[in-house]
Amino acid sequence: MSCVERADDFEKRREKLxxxxxxxxxxxxxxxxxxxxxxxxxxxxxxxTPSIERSILLRMGFSSIEARELVAKIQQHNLLGHxxxxxxxxxxxxxxxxxxxxxxxxxxxxxxxELPV
Amino acid sequence: MKLSPHKKLDVRxxxxxxxxxxxxRKGWSWRKKVAANRIGxxxxxxxxxxxxxxxxxxAAAYFDNIDPQSDVVITTEIASGRFEDDLRRMRMAAWHGxxxxxxxxxxxxSHIDGLIEGTPEGIGGIxxxxxxxxxxxxxxxxxxxxxxxxxxxxxxxxxxxxxxxxVLFAEEGVNGAHQDPQYNVLYRDINMHRSFVDAAEAKKIxxxxxxxxxxxxxxxxxxxxxxxxxxxxxxxQHAINTAYSNAAGMPDxxxxxxxxxxxxxxxxxxQYDLPYAVALRELFAGxxxxxxxxxxxxxxxxxxxxxxxxxxxxxxRMTSADIQSTITPDxxxxxPWHYNNVAGVNTARQTLMGLDGLMEQVELKQHGPLRENVxxxxxxxxxxxxxxxxxxxxxxxxxKGQFVDQGYFPExxxxxxxxxxxxxxxxxxxxxxxxxxxxxxxxxxxxxxYAQSNSRPCDDYGGCTLCDPSKIxxxxxxxxxxxxxxxxxxxxxxxxxxxxxxxxxxxxxxIVCVTLFVPESPRVAEAAALEMAARMGLKNPEVxxxxxxxxxxxxxxxxxxxxxxxxxxxxLEIPASEEPLSDEAIEAWIRPRNIHVVAATVGEDEHSVGLxxxxxxxxxGIEKYGFHCHDLGTSVPIERLLDMAEETGARVILISTIxxxxxxxxxxxxxxxxxxKQRGMRERLILVAGGGQVTEQLARQCGMDTGFGHGTxxxxxxxxxxxxxxxxxxx
Numbered sequence: 054m055s056c057v058e059r060a061d062d063f064e065k066r067r068e069k070l071x072x073x074x075x076x077x078x079x080x081x082x083x084x085x086x087x088x089x090x091x092x093x094x095x096x097x098x099x100x101x102t103p104s105i106e107r108s109i110l111l112r113m114g115f116s117s118i119e120a121r122e123l124v125a126k127i128q129q130h131n132l133l134g135h136x137x138x139x140x141x142x143x144x145x146x147x148x149x150x151x152x153x154x155x156x157x158x159x160x161x162x163x164x165x166x167e168l169p170v
Numbered sequence: 171m172k173l174s175p176h177k178k179l180d181v182r183x184x185x186x187x188x189x190x191x192x193x194x195r196k197g198w199s200w201r202k203k204v205a206a207n208r209i210g211x212x213x214x215x216x217x218x219x220x221x222x223x224x225x226x227x228x229a230a231a232y233f234d235n236i237d238p239q240s241d242v243v244i245t246t247e248i249a250s251g252r253f254e255d256d257l258r259r260m261r262m263a264a265w266h267g268x269x270x271x272x273x274x275x276x277x278x279x280s281h282i283d284g285l286i287e288g289t290p291e292g293i294g295g296i297x298x299x300x301x302x303x304x305x306x307x308x309x310x311x312x313x314x315x316x317x318x319x320x321x322x323x324x325x326x327x328x329x330x331x332x333x334x335x336x337v338l339f340a341e342e343g344v345n346g347a348h349q350d351p352q353y354n355v356l357y358r359d360i361n362m363h364r365s366f367v368d369a370a371e372a373k374k375i376x377x378x379x380x381x382x383x384x385x386x387x388x389x390x391x392x393x394x395x396x397x398x399x400x401x402x403x404x405x406x407q408h409a410i411n412t413a414y415s416n417a418a419g420m421p422d423x424x425x426x427x428x429x430x431x432x433x434x435x436x437x438x439x440x441q442y443d444l445p446y447a448v449a450l451r452e453l454f455a456g457x458x459x460x461x462x463x464x465x466x467x468x469x470x471x472x473x474x475x476x477x478x479x480x481x482x483x484x485x486x487r488m489t490s491a492d493i494q495s496t497i498t499p500d501x502x503x504x505x506p507w508h509y510n511n512v513a514g515v516n517t518a519r520q521t522l523m524g525l526d527g528l529m530e531q532v533e534l535k536q537h538g539p540l541r542e543n544v545x546x547x548x549x550x551x552x553x554x555x556x557x558x559x560x561x562x563x564x565x566x567x568x569x570k571g572q573f574v575d576q577g578y579f580p581e582x583x584x585x586x587x588x589x590x591x592x593x594x595x596x597x598x599x600x601x602x603x604x605x606x607x608x609x610x611x612x613x614x615x616x617x618x619x620y621a622q623s624n625s626r627p628c629d630d631y632g633g634c635t636l637c638d639p640s641k642i643x644x645x646x647x648x649x650x651x652x653x654x655x656x657x658x659x660x661x662x663x664x665x666x667x668x669x670x671x672x673x674x675x676x677x678x679x680x681i682v683c684v685t686l687f688v689p690e691s692p693r694v695a696e697a698a699a700l701e702m703a704a705r706m707g708l709k710n711p712e713v714x715x716x717x718x719x720x721x722x723x724x725x726x727x728x729x730x731x732x733x734x735x736x737x738x739x740x741x742l743e744i745p746a747s748e749e750p751l752s753d754e755a756i757e758a759w760i761r762p763r764n765i766h767v768v769a770a771t772v773g774e775d776e777h778s779v780g781l782x783x784x785x786x787x788x789x790x791g792i793e794k795y796g797f798h799c800h801d802l803g804t805s806v807p808i809e810r811l812l813d814m815a816e817e818t819g820a821r822v823i824l825i826s827t828i829x830x831x832x833x834x835x836x837x838x839x840x841x842x843x844x845x846x847k848q849r850g851m852r853e854r855l856i857l858v859a860g861g862g863q864v865t866e867q868l869a870r871q872c873g874m875d876t877g878f879g880h881g882t883x884x885x886x887x888x889x890x891x892x893x894x895x896x897x898x899x900x901x
Contacts, residue, residue, distance in 0.1 A: 059582040062580055063546075063550060063553070066580055070549045075548075078545075078548055079548075082405075082555065083413070085559065089555065089558055089559065090413040093366045093564060097369070097616055098617055099616065100367050100600050101601050101607070102364055102599050103283070103599055104333045108333035108336065111334060112613075113628075116645055117643075134601050139607065146630070
């Protein structure tokens with residue numbers, strides 16, 4: 054796929070902008086930016102990634118090594134869309150374990166069938 | 171941990187107890203501006219609180235050693251590969267006025283999917299890990315206490331592990347970070363969906379830890395061949411990251427635009443760079459500006475780079491900057507050497523001090539080419555945005571190569587960076603959140619079942635690490651071989667043995683740089699210069715800068731090489747330095763004795779300032795102690811000095827000798843000594859010479875009793891004279 058090549062036709066293209074005051078032009082600029090950013094931020098709101106999930110487990114008190122292993126395993130089970138943190142918290146509550154004990158149990162292969170999904 | 175200005179930083183002390191270390195504060199610190207700041211003889215308009223310990227600019231010696239500090243934060247970027255060596259560099263930079271220490275990451279960390287632990291050595295930067303951050307932050311705590319101003323520690327939240335690094339930075343009190351998903355997309359070929367989804371989480375974490383964010387737009391300057399032509403796109407890149415950051419929850423005052431004046435002389439810099447800087451500040455009013463200096467056109471000549479950087483800093487002052495970043499003047503030729511970090515910081519410091527008060531005297535014209543160009547840039551940026559939407563949005567536009575095209579938009583050269591929205595590192599790792607998705611932690615962005623409740627999302631389990639730092643898991647090292655402790659063995663052994671080697675970057679690197687002019691045609695001269703360096707004993711000599719002075723008359727070279735010499739400091743003969751007597755003690759001894767001093771600048775020499783500094787009461791000179799001074803002025807023959815000494819019964823002759831052509835300064839000293847001997851006055855007189863090229867040793871060789879060079883004060887001379895006169899009195 055090749056990119057567009059085009060001569061500088063600024064003078065022609067600017068015609069529609071020339072009537073705008075500086076303030077109007079600024080407003081127009083930021084309206085366009087918002088339109089561009091909207092779908093991007095919406096995707097972020099409704100999606101997650103392994104790095105986000107690992108960052109959540111770090112915040113829940115796991116080491117980077119534990120977070121990596123847990124997220125990889127949860128991903129293998131196709132469960133990351135429920136949230137690694139949620140799975141661990143709800144498991145801990147159900148089994149009356151600490152968060153860390155719940156993580157260790159999952160890493161040793163326990164409770165995978167009992168995760169609240 | 172407390173530092174003493176006369177003791178080296180003890181890295182072992184820093185490494186102690188890191189597992190329990192907690193940062194003393196979080197978030198960014200600005201300098202404390204002082205409105206009309208009286209410092210020494212001046213009132214400054216654009217300065218902040220002074221430091222408690224610093225090394226002033228060289229010319230400060232003429233202004234009571236004042237060291238005014240600008241109102242903008244000054245950045246230095248550090249990238250040796252060994253953080254333990256970087257710490258010393260940070261301390262030196264802080265003493266010269268840097269309060270934003272930006273640590274470059276090791277090559278390839280962007281593509282590491284997770285956190286690095288321990289202290290492995292890096293390439294062109296350091297592997298950012300928890301241990302390394304803690305050690306650095308702990309050292310910076312001590313350094314900021316030493317200089318008396320908060321120091322901001324900064325690194326990068328980019329790559330495929332952005333959210334994890336953001337958590338690490340929030341936990342460990344990192345104060346500033348680059349975060350811009352476009353950087354991942356354009357320059358690291360990381361999947362764009364992954365980059366943006368990660369970025370929202372990272373930004374939310376940074377925002378709540380008050381970490382100042384810098385964006386990545388300036389990289390387009392560095393990439394484009396004609397950097398000024400990407401300016402319309404730069405507005406767009408800044409705007410996308412800014413709006414995205416706001417949408418992720420980041421307040422305006424934590425969003426800093428990283429902006430670089432795009433050209434360098436011989437380009438007509440002000441014609442291009444000033445309108446760009448003005449347009450940016452108008453479009454982004456309310457956000458912060460991190461003004462970077464130009465690197466795009468830097469090659470090997472540090473002087474050329476410095477002049478460009480002065481002009482860049484002028485643009486910062488004529489528009490605005492919250493942070494003035496600096497580029498080391500040697501960045502075009504090697505990984506920066508530590509003393510060049512200091513040189514870069516001083517370029518900004520010196521320029522900002524020189525420009526103090528500028529904008530209350532001049533203003534930018536509101537009519538004419540500046541305004542026309544500002545408007546044009548904004549319109550071109552708007553057209554760029556419109557085209558993104560016409561292409562189907564950001565991802566589609568990047569997919570079609572709209573970004574970093576060398577054309578001046580709407581011109582398109584067709585050479586933009588193209589990235590496949592469904593490709594790149596980390597492709598297919600973005601996962602839709604299910605309806606029951608939850609993240610029971612603070613600083614989380616987006617849908618989560620725990621976001622609904624009024625309590626903290628981490629209350630169910632007693633708090634996350636951001637609320638309860640005791641839960642943070644500290645890992646010391648993973649690889650027993652590649653650690654700071656291993657690397658420290660050699661430096662510590664050297665120090666214990668008293669051995670010292672030259673260095674520019676890392677302990678014991680033994681690199682030196684010599685400057686050689688060779689009066690030959692360029693190729694011959696270069697070969698000769700390398701041979702000369704080799705015969706000096708430099709191993710692996712390499713030309714790092716070459717400048718033709720004339721095609722036939724010669725060229726000048728900077729050559730670096732390894733000087734494999736370890737000096738044992740215990741075997742050095744170092745002349746003892748004597749503390750001068752106090753003003754009171756000098757005056758108490760001199761005043762009752764009516765001692766006459768005859769002084770002049772000798773030979774054909776019209777320099778008078780140096781001697782005034784030593785004599786004149788207004789400059790703190792020796793008159794104030796009660797010496798009777800007879801200043802005969804400039805270009806005075808030696809004979810006249812002796813005549814006057816005879817007439818007044820003087821005990822002291824001070825000569826200033828600045829001009830040194832054909833060693834004339836040595837001739838003057840010898841002549842004074844000989845003539846005094848001939849006239850039978852030598853025994854009675856104390857002969858003292860001063861000047862830029864005068865040293866105590868040289869003066870003694872030339873028959874003087876002593877000599878003084880640059881930086882001498884009246885107190886030094888007065889104290890010396892009292893001691894010698896006392897000795898004479900006591901026989």
